[in-house]
Amino acid sequence: MIEVTRLNGTQILVNADLIELVEETPDTVITFTTGRKIIVKESRQQIKSLVKSYKREIMETGFEAENEN
Structure with missing residues (x-):
């Protein structure tokens, strides 16, 4: 998930x-x-950039979990 801001600031x-x-x-x-x-x-x-960071984080987390086993 990525965080974005609506025009009303939400x-x-x-x-x-x-x-x-x-x-x-x-x-x-x-x-x-x-x-x-x-x-x-x-x-x-x-x-x-947000999407790329999110995807990178997912890949790194999966890689770390795979190496723990």
């Missing part, structure tokens, strides 16, 4: 695995595989 967690599309129109719109869309304050590049 922070929410979204499932990064369900993100289908991120576009700036000029507001940043995240479209999910479910068809739902949300507008957030973060830029497209910030969303990309």
Whole structure:
């Protein structure tokens, strides 16, 4: 999950695995595989960085758990 900020300032967690599309129109719109869309304050590049960090964290956690056994 990544944390993003709605235009009203509310922070929410979204499932990064369900993100289908991120576009700036000029507001940043995240479209999910479910068809739902949300507008957030973060830029497209910030969303990309958040998703990459999230995926990296998941991979590292899995790698560490695998090496403990």
